Amino acid sequence: MSTRGRSPALGFADVLLSGPAPDGGLYVPEQTPPLPPLPGPGPADASAGLYRELAARVMAPFMAGAVTADRLAAMVGEAYDAFDEPDVCKLTALDDDHHLLELYHGPTGAFKDVALQLVGRLFDHELGARDRQAVIVGATSGDTGSAAMEAVRDRDRIDIVMLHPHGRTSEIQRRQMTTLDAPNVWAVAIDGTFDDCQDLVKAMFADEALRAEANLAAVNSINWARVMAQVVYYVWAWARLGGQRAPTFCVPTGNFGNVYAGHVARRMGLPTDRLIAASNANDIISRFIETGELAAEPVAATLSPSMDIQISSNLERLLFELFDGDGAATAELVSQFRRRGRAALDPDRHRRLTSALDGDRLGDSETLEAMRRVWESSGVLVDPHTAVGVGVAERRRRPGELVVTLATAHPAKFPDAVAAATGVVPEPPPALAGLADRPERCVRLPNDLAAVAELVRSVSRQ
Ligand SMILES: *Cc1c(COP(=O)(O)O)cnc(C)c1O
Numbered sequence: 361m362s363t364r365g366r367s368p369a370l371g372f373a374d375v376l377l378s379g380p381a382p383d384g385g386l387y388v389p390e391q392t393p394p395l396p397p398l399p400g401p402g403p404a405d406a407s408a409g410l411y412r413e414l415a416a417r418v419m420a421p422f423m424a425g426a427v428t429a430d431r432l433a434a435m436v437g438e439a440y441d442a443f444d445e446p447d448v449c450k451l452t453a454l455d456d457d458h459h460l461l462e463l464y465h466g467p468t469g470a471f472k473d474v475a476l477q478l479v480g481r482l483f484d485h486e487l488g489a490r491d492r493q494a495v496i497v498g499a500t501s502g503d504t505g506s507a508a509m510e511a512v513r514d515r516d517r518i519d520i521v522m523l524h525p526h527g528r529t530s531e532i533q534r535r536q537m538t539t540l541d542a543p544n545v546w547a548v549a550i551d552g553t554f555d556d557c558q559d560l561v562k563a564m565f566a567d568e569a570l571r572a573e574a575n576l577a578a579v580n581s582i583n584w585a586r587v588m589a590q591v592v593y594y595v596w597a598w599a600r601l602g603g604q605r606a607p608t609f610c611v612p613t614g615n616f617g618n619v620y621a622g623h624v625a626r627r628m629g630l631p632t633d634r635l636i637a638a639s640n641a642n643d644i645i646s647r648f649i650e651t652g653e654l655a656a657e658p659v660a661a662t663l664s665p666s667m668d669i670q671i672s673s674n675l676e677r678l679l680f681e682l683f684d685g686d687g688a689a690t691a692e693l694v695s696q697f698r699r700r701g702r703a704a705l706d707p708d709r710h711r712r713l714t715s716a717l718d719g720d721r722l723g724d725s726e727t728l729e730a731m732r733r734v735w736e737s738s739g740v741l742v743d744p745h746t747a748v749g750v751g752v753a754e755r756r757r758r759p760g761e762l763v764v765t766l767a768t769a770h771p772a773k774f775p776d777a778v779a780a781a782t783g784v785v786p787e788p789p790p791a792l793a794g795l796a797d798r799p800e801r802c803v804r805l806p807n808d809l810a811a812v813a814e815l816v817r818s819v820s821r822q
Pocket of ligand 1: 470471472503504581612613614615616617618619666667745746768769
């Protein structure tokens with residue numbers, strides 16, 4: 361159902377294939393299922409198949425009726441074959457009670473692979489069931505583009521057209537998109553800014569004829585299936601740590617999708633002490649937790665660009681809960697915020713927010729500091745996004761608390777910041793090695809709707 365309460369409820373498969381609800385809200389499940397019985401600490405815990413097994417069990421209740429258990433297990437298996445850790449993710453101890461949950465062992469070195477590798481397959485499966493083709497269109501300023509392209513490469517029923525602002529992404533980020541050798545992926549450099557790219561995508565979705573002709577689809581972070589797939593690694597981390605203690609999770613936060621998945625895991629019954637949202641200088645979430653007021657500020661460029669966001673879309677899902685499922689009240693708060701740049705919770709709801717979530721922020725110099733400290737004390741290299749999480753976790757942890765900080769990108773994706781902080785240039789994982797030598801393939805287009813729509817029509821196999 362929609363967080364604004366004015367669109368009909370849809371089944372899982374329809375939610376998967378649609379973007380936001382027609383009333384502008386985001387889809388959430390009508391009920392949060394409890395966690396299914398989990399394999400306790402024991403032989404299963406030591407097996408490399410734990411992640412895949414948990415994934416199939418944790419996600420199944422959300423998909424009942426849409427995907428059979430066998431098909432889901434098969435898709436989970438395929439999705440995670442391309443990861444360079446046998447059990448998909450990895451826990452690395454920084455000290456006895458502080459662990460990194462490394463989510464970056466997928467094909468593009470960012471945590472977004474964990475959800476998108478599965479969602480790409482779910483898309484293909486559902487399009488197959490309907491005998492349709494689709495063109496996924498999106499705009500990216502960084503990691504999402506390559507993770508989405510990598511997730512649908514070589515899929516039978518999907519083509520993907522990903523716009524990025526020409527000359528405004530990092531060299532690694534651009535190469536990750538332009539060197540991808542698959543017949544159904546199109547990296548497009550637009551002569552304009554990231555906002556221009558986003559406006560082009562919105563305009564394409566608003567063009568009913570194009571939308572129908574090419575069967576346009578989106579895989580951005582408001583897609584419920586991505587949140588669902590992210591719940592799994594919270595459960596996995598808890599199980600891998602012995603399943604006895606309730607950990608605190610500290611999550612580097614941008615669009616609020618990742619930390620919201622942790623919240624869903626807790627609502628499903630995962631033993632969790634605290635959830636901490638870690639922000640960079642773009643700290644709207646931590647200010648919201650402190651004051652109960654959402655107040656937008658201009659976006660500042662930081663060392664952790666994937667968190668340079670002021671309007672965190674997924675927050676609407678948490679607001680909907682704070683308003684006890686009242687879509688009209690949620691819509692009112694969100695529209696007030698969009699109109700005036702500010703909106704406040706009443707004291708009671710603010711109290712409920714602070715019991716669900718803790719938050720703090722780290723500036724760029726503190727981020728470099730955190731990277732250096734982790735390197736010196738534990739011999740571990742972390743990227744600037746992860747460093748924001750680690751620094752916040754260190755500052756907020758209480759004596760005796762078990763803390764898990766989510767590591768969201770491989771350090772080799774941000775070699776300049778890592779080298780500046782530690783003096784060490786991180787070794788690229790197999791997925792990123794050789795990027796500089798691969799041929800680039802990219803379409804360059806003016807900031808012009810007709811030109812982009814023409815490309816989308818030409819790649820559509822519908
Ligand atoms: C996308 C991203 C984030 C932010 O995650 P959200 O789910 O948007 O809060 C943090 N770190 C990295 C490396 C990312 O790519």
